[in-house]
Amino acid sequence: MSYExxxxxxxxxxxVLWIGFFFLxxxxxxxxxxxxxxxxxxxxxxxxxxxxGSVWDGNEVWLLTAGGATFAAFPHWYATMFSGxxxxxxxxxxxxxxxxxxxxxxxxxxxxxxRNRFDWMIAIGSFMSALLLGAAFANLAxxxxxxxxxxxxxxxxxxxNPYGLLGGLTTVAIFLLHGANFLGLKLExxxxxxVNTFAKKLWVVTTVLYIALGVFTYAAGFWAxxxxxxxxxxxxxxxxxxxxxxFINRKMEGWSFIMVALNIVLTQVTFFSMTFPNxxxxxxxxxxxxxxxxxxxxxxxxxxxxxxxxxxxxxxxxYQGWTYYMFxxxxxxxxxxxxx
Amino acid sequence: xxxxxxxxxxxxLTTVYHWLFVPLTLGMGWFVAxxxxxxxxxxxxxxxxxxxxxxKLFLINFAIGVVTGIVQEFQFGMNWSEYSRYxxxxxxxxxxxxxxxxxxxxxxxxxxxxxxxxxxxxxxxLASIWxxxxxxxxxALWILLANGWMQxxxxxxxxEVNGRAELVNFFALISxxxxxxxxxxxISDGVLMAAMVLIAVSGYHIFRKQNVDLFKRSxxxxxxVGLIAGVLVFLGGHTMGQYMYETQPMKFAAIxxxxxxxxxxxxxxxxxxxxxGKREVWSWRMPAVLSFLACNNFDCKVTGVYDIQAxxxxxxxxxxxxxxxxxxxxTFRIMMTFGFIMMGITAYFVWAxxxxxxxxxxxxxxxxxxxxxxxxxxxxxxxxxxxGRQPWIVQGLLKxxxxxxxxxxxxxxxxxxxxxxxxxxxxxxxxxxxMLKYAKAGPDAAMHESVDVAPALVGAxx
Numbered sequence: 001m002s003y004e005x006x007x008x009x010x011x012x013x014x015x016v017l018w019i020g021f022f023f024l025x026x027x028x029x030x031x032x033x034x035x036x037x038x039x040x041x042x043x044x045x046x047x048x049x050x051x052x053g054s055v056w057d058g059n060e061v062w063l064l065t066a067g068g069a070t071f072a073a074f075p076h077w078y079a080t081m082f083s084g085x086x087x088x089x090x091x092x093x094x095x096x097x098x099x100x101x102x103x104x105x106x107x108x109x110x111x112x113x114x115r116n117r118f119d120w121m122i123a124i125g126s127f128m129s130a131l132l133l134g135a136a137f138a139n140l141a142x143x144x145x146x147x148x149x150x151x152x153x154x155x156x157x158x159x160x161n162p163y164g165l166l167g168g169l170t171t172v173a174i175f176l177l178h179g180a181n182f183l184g185l186k187l188e189x190x191x192x193x194x195v196n197t198f199a200k201k202l203w204v205v206t207t208v209l210y211i212a213l214g215v216f217t218y219a220a221g222f223w224a225x226x227x228x229x230x231x232x233x234x235x236x237x238x239x240x241x242x243x244x245x246x247f248i249n250r251k252m253e254g255w256s257f258i259m260v261a262l263n264i265v266l267t268q269v270t271f272f273s274m275t276f277p278n279x280x281x282x283x284x285x286x287x288x289x290x291x292x293x294x295x296x297x298x299x300x301x302x303x304x305x306x307x308x309x310x311x312x313x314x315x316x317x318x319y320q321g322w323t324y325y326m327f328x329x330x331x332x333x334x335x336x337x338x339x340x
Numbered sequence: 341x342x343x344x345x346x347x348x349x350x351x352x353l354t355t356v357y358h359w360l361f362v363p364l365t366l367g368m369g370w371f372v373a374x375x376x377x378x379x380x381x382x383x384x385x386x387x388x389x390x391x392x393x394x395x396k397l398f399l400i401n402f403a404i405g406v407v408t409g410i411v412q413e414f415q416f417g418m419n420w421s422e423y424s425r426y427x428x429x430x431x432x433x434x435x436x437x438x439x440x441x442x443x444x445x446x447x448x449x450x451x452x453x454x455x456x457x458x459x460x461x462x463x464x465x466l467a468s469i470w471x472x473x474x475x476x477x478x479x480a481l482w483i484l485l486a487n488g489w490m491q492x493x494x495x496x497x498x499x500e501v502n503g504r505a506e507l508v509n510f511f512a513l514i515s516x517x518x519x520x521x522x523x524x525x526x527i528s529d530g531v532l533m534a535a536m537v538l539i540a541v542s543g544y545h546i547f548r549k550q551n552v553d554l555f556k557r558s559x560x561x562x563x564x565v566g567l568i569a570g571v572l573v574f575l576g577g578h579t580m581g582q583y584m585y586e587t588q589p590m591k592f593a594a595i596x597x598x599x600x601x602x603x604x605x606x607x608x609x610x611x612x613x614x615x616x617g618k619r620e621v622w623s624w625r626m627p628a629v630l631s632f633l634a635c636n637n638f639d640c641k642v643t644g645v646y647d648i649q650a651x652x653x654x655x656x657x658x659x660x661x662x663x664x665x666x667x668x669x670x671t672f673r674i675m676m677t678f679g680f681i682m683m684g685i686t687a688y689f690v691w692a693x694x695x696x697x698x699x700x701x702x703x704x705x706x707x708x709x710x711x712x713x714x715x716x717x718x719x720x721x722x723x724x725x726x727x728g729r730q731p732w733i734v735q736g737l738l739k740x741x742x743x744x745x746x747x748x749x750x751x752x753x754x755x756x757x758x759x760x761x762x763x764x765x766x767x768x769x770x771x772x773x774x775m776l777k778y779a780k781a782g783p784d785a786a787m788h789e790s791v792d793v794a795p796a797l798v799g800a801x802x
Contacts, residue, residue, distance in 0.1 A: 054451035057406065061443045067413055068436035075428020075504075082417025082424075083745035089418055090756045094763055097407040101767055104403035108774050150425075151747050297429045298499070298506045308437055316444045323448055326460055339455050 006302040007292040010073035011279070013309060015272040017069055021062035022133075022264050028056045030179015032099055032126030033172070036119050038183070038198065044191055045119055046107060046338045047331045051186040053340045054327050056103060058320055060096070072305055076150050076295035077279045084144065084152025085136055088159055092132040099125030107340045130175045131168040135159055138167020138213075141222050141271055143281035146288050150295075153284065163216055170213045173206040174267075177244075178260050184253040188330050196251055203245050210241055210263075225281065228273040237266035346753035347419045347744045350760065352723070354411050357764050359722050360715060361405040361771075364537060366480055366530030367569075368398040369473030371538065371561070373466075380466050386554050393783040394558070395469075397537070399454065400774045404767055406447070411760070413439075419753075423733055423743035430496055430507045431486050434514075438482035446475030480530075481523050488519025490734050491725070492587040498737075505737060518583055525576030528569045529721070532682060533714040535566030539689065541779045543707025546699050550782055556699055563689035570683035577679070578633070585634040585642070588735055590652070590661060591728035593645045594668045596630055597623065605630035605642035613666060656736075663730040671720040671727070678717040685710065 001009075031052050039045030052059075071078040082089060098121040106118030142163050145153045180199040184192060214234060217223060223230075244259035275281065279295055282288035296302065331337070341349075372395045379387035413435065417424050424431075449471040456465050495512025496505045507513065542559035546552055584592045592598075597611040599620055607629030612622045628638040643651075645662055652661040692698050733740045778786060 050455075054455035057447035058444065058451055060410075061439060061447050064410060064413055064443055065436065065439040067417075068432065068439040070432075071417065071424065071428055072432030072436040075425055075432055078417045078428060078432070079421035079424040079745075082414060083419070083421035083747055086418055086745070086748055086752050087755060089414060090759060093411050093414060094759060096410055097763055097767070100407040100410075101403055101770070104399065105770055105774060108400070109777070153747065297432065300510075301429050301433060301507045304507070304510045305433060305436065308433075308440070312440050316440065320444065320448055323452060326452070327455060 001303065001306070003299045003302075004293075006299060006306060007296045008277075009306060010069070010296070010302060011272070011276060011292045014066060014069050014073065015268065017062055017066035018272075019265055019268045021059070021066055022268055023261055024059035024062060025056070026130075026175045026264055027178045027182035028052050028059055029126040029130045030175040030177065031183060032122045032179070033130070033176055034123075034179055034183065034195070034198070036123050038191070038195060039119075042112070042115065043333050043335060043338070045115075046335075046340060047187060047191060047333050048183065049103060049106070049122075049340050050331050050338050051183060053103065055323060057100070058323065060100070069305075069309075073297055073302060074279060074290075074292065074295040075297060077290055080146065080150050080152055080280055080290055080295075081140075084146075084154070085139075085159065087156040088132050088136060092129055092136075095125040095128030095132065097125070098122075099129070103340065107338075126175075127172060130172045133168075134171025135164040135168035137171070137271060138164045140280065141167070141217065141274060142220075143222075143225075143283040143289075145284045146280060146282035146290065147284055148288050150288070150290060163220065163222075166209070166213050166216060170206075170209040173202065173209050174260070174264060177202045177206045178257075178264065181248075181253065181257040181260050184251075185257055186331050188332055191333065196248075196253070199248050199256070203248050207241055207245065211238065214238060223274065225286075226274060226276045226278055228276050230270045230273045233266055233273065234270045237263050237270060240266065341750070343748060343750060343753060344741050344744050346750060346757060347748075348740065350419065350753065350757045351415065352726075353757070353764070354408065354415065354760060355726070356719050356722060357768075358405065358408040358412055359718060361401055361408070362480075363526075363530040363533040363714070363718050364401045365398070365405045365476050366527055367532065367534030368394060368401070368537065369469070369476055370531060371534055371565075372398055373469045373473050374561075376466055376469055380462065386557065389551075389554055389783040389787065390558060391469075393554075393786040394538070396778050396786040397541070397775060400771060400778065402450070404771050407767075408764070419745055419748070420733075420743050421745035421747075423738065426504050426738055426743070427490075427734060428504075430489060430505055430513065433507065433510070434482045434486040434489075438479050438486075442475050442479030442482060444475075446472050446479065449475065477527050477530075480526055481519075484522045484526060485514055485516060485519035488516045488522050489513060491522075491729060492516060492518040492583070493734055493737055505734070518580075518587065521576055521580045521583060525573060525580055528572035528576060529718065531569040532566055532573055533718065535562040535569060535686070536682065536710055536714045538562030539566065539686075540708045540711045543704050543710075544779070545782060547704045547707075552699050554783060559689070559698070560693055563686050563693065567683065567686040567690055570679065570686055573679060574683065577676075581633055582635060588729065589643055590645070590648045591663065591668070592634065593643065593648060594663045594665050594728060595672045595724065596633075596642075597665060597669050598630060598642055598644050599646060600644040601641065601647045602644065603631070603641035604628040604639040605634070607633065608669075611669065613669075659731070661731060663728050668724055668728045671724040675717045675720040675724060678713045678720075682710075682713050682717070 031048060035045060035048050039048050067078070070081075102118035102121040102125065106115050106122070109115070136159070139159050139161075142161070145158060147153050177199060180195050180202055183195045184199060187195060240259045240262045244256050244263065247256035247259060277292045278289045279292060280290040282290075372391050375387050375391035375394065378384070379391060416431075449468040452460060452468040453465065453472060456468060493505070494516050495507060495509035497508050498504070499506045538558050539562040542555040542562065545555040546559060581592065597608045597613065597620065598605060604627070606625035606627050609624045609626060611620055613620055630642055631640045632638050634640060634642050645665075649661050653659065689698070692701065698704070729735060731739045731741065733743045
């Protein structure tokens with residue numbers, strides 16, 4: 001396999017890992033943010049947490065694998081991005097720690113104050129994570145200051161530009177909607193009714209933000225600065241989001257979940273095709289940008305990693321998919337059925 | 341403080357903290373899987389209660405390892421970007437493989453184990469806890485192969501064009517003896533840690549005459565397995581020492597306060613150094629024992645710190661190549677002494693159990709205090725192996741001072757260092773509270789997944 005082919009392959013593989021992460025952990029984040037608002041009674045909150053209890057940790061591994069794969073395949077991308085977005089990533093880690101520990105600990109003590117504290121940590125942690133991931137990706141699309149030595153020269157406030165913030169808020173909104181749709185599929189009775197009503201309102205906010213982000217991206221010329229024109233993909237992304245509104249109003253939960261999930265996938269596809277073959281655009285000088293060619297590992301390492309991925313990715317997909325199949329039943333409000 | 345010091349401090353804090361929880365995860369998974377297997381085979385309700393009780397403690401501990409593990413993976417890029425650029429071609433591979441092979445496995449099957457009881461077939465439920473145990477130990481293997489490479493780089497060349505280390509032999513990387521001995525030392529250490537938890541918590545209940553049958557069984561399993569694991573930890577450590585003598589002579593000499601080259605070499609039982617840690621003031625030594633530790637005979641030559649320093653200056657240029665000896669010397673002694681005490685105590689427990697009824701023994705009252713031993717030994721071991729490599733981040737190739745992220749400011753580091761300290765501190769408070777509560781409440785409370793069902797057993801507000 002040629003070096004260039006391997007570099008492209010690993011760009012695509014890392015894109016797939018991010019897409020998987022946004023699709024899967026996206027609804028986890030949404031469910032987490034909705035928790036204190038949707039669940040009025042303790043047993044309702046427990047039902048909400050139990051809906052993702054068996055899968056959230058496995059979903060988060062997509063992020064770890066994306067990080068590890070970036071380190072292995074594009075060390076300069078990993079080094080520049082992780083050191084450059086230092087404080088943003090630190091806050092992301094705090095958010096992930098807060099929510100991760102809270103899922104496990106909140107129901108292991110019966111004191112209402114204990115549980116309430118962890119419920120809010122889940123919500124805040126999920127919100128921080130969604131906002132920061134969205135802002136980080138928006139900034140990657142926009143470009144960040146990078147010098148000739150592949151070093152990020154900005155700081156936290158460089159990332160807090162209007163486009164970055166809009167990207168963050170839009171991501172929060174999409175994940176909220178995605179989470180609401182997921183809960184519509186997993187819950188029962190009154191809670192299910194409540195979440196369906198919530199989804200209608202969320203859809204309006206999400207659609208407005210999403211279209212604003214699209215217009216901003218186009219107007220500012222962040223469009224297709226690489227060699228691939230995303231073409232019809234972003235239009236399709238908007239279209240599925242609009243169709244989702246129709247299904248949400250008709251309470252067709254399965255279809256609305258699929259449509260919003262598609263929107264997340266297509267948005268990510270748009271993002272990665274917009275940047276290819278760049279992995280980090282430099283606003284200082286386009287010539288300083290990190291590309292799949294100047295940021296990658298050696299041909300030997302990419303070959304070894306390709307073989308490893310070829311063997312193990314299908315196995316992982318198979319058993320993770322099987323878990324979802326096994327736990328496909330709705331979560332009841334019966335205390336005896338609840339684990340967390 | 342400067343950037344390098346702050347970055348090192350933060351790495352030390354996050355790594356030692358992570359490592360307080362991981363050994364128990366590594367070891368306890370096997371015990372729970374074994375107990376559940378016995379239940380599956382015999383239908384004996386006590387085995388089921390045991391797997392649930394120890395499983396509950398396993399889960400409370402597991403969660404901290406998971407959330408602090410994400411920090412571990414991210415901080416190579418965040419704080420050590422020059423290191424990541426220099427070794428990413430090699431070091432990134434085992435990290436990515438760890439996530440793909442091990443993290444997916446342990447997290448997915450843990451979800452099935454926790455939520456699957458009564459929902460999935462019993463066989464699948466049993467298999468899932470075995471897969472969790474295998475997955476977490478596999479993750480140890482890959483990260484230790486990565487760390488083994490930092491201690492003893494193999495299978496690489498330095499690319500003159502881009503000035504970084506590149507992988508040329510993947511099989512050398514994954515068969516690095518340093519990594520495998522490290523793995524052996526570490527997983528047997530995890531089992532020893534879990535055995536000590538079994539002993540300490542069981543002793544607490546036996547002394548109070550609660551569920552004596554169940555806890556006596558746990559106590560005996562802990563003692564027998566703990567003794568075997570202790571011997572394996574020692575043999576692994578001893579073998580590691582001999583590799584160290586060959587591949588990291590400075591670390592070996594610094595651990596032993598072995599200043600001058602000698603043949604045969606004395607073993608220092610106690611050495612007092614001066615304040616700089618670079619000169620000896622007083623010592624008590626055993627003749628020829630160090631030679632035995634280094635090469636299994638009593639008369640081989642062991643090069644001293646001063647000679648290696650001179651040798652390194654000739655090879656790598658002027659600089660200080662001596663690790664902080666007061667740290668390497670004493671962490672080694674803490675680790676080793678506590679290790680021997682654990683071997684002795686578990687051997688005594690096994691013997692006492694053969695002789696008569698241990699449940700009435702007076703010393704049972706004090707067994708919870710034993711927990712300090714594995715925790716301090718574990719922390720010391722990690723500090724030793726990492727501090728002993730100083731000033732190198734990759735032995736002989738890259739120094740720590742050249743590895744930090746140059747774009748960071750001390751303000752960035754202070755924010756994150758204080759932030760991690762506060763968050764990790766709060767996690768520890770919550771974790772210890774839950775651990776103590778469930779450990780004291782005993783197996784009946786653990787039979788219920790949430791305290792809701794059994795508030796009287798666990799107590800809503802204690």
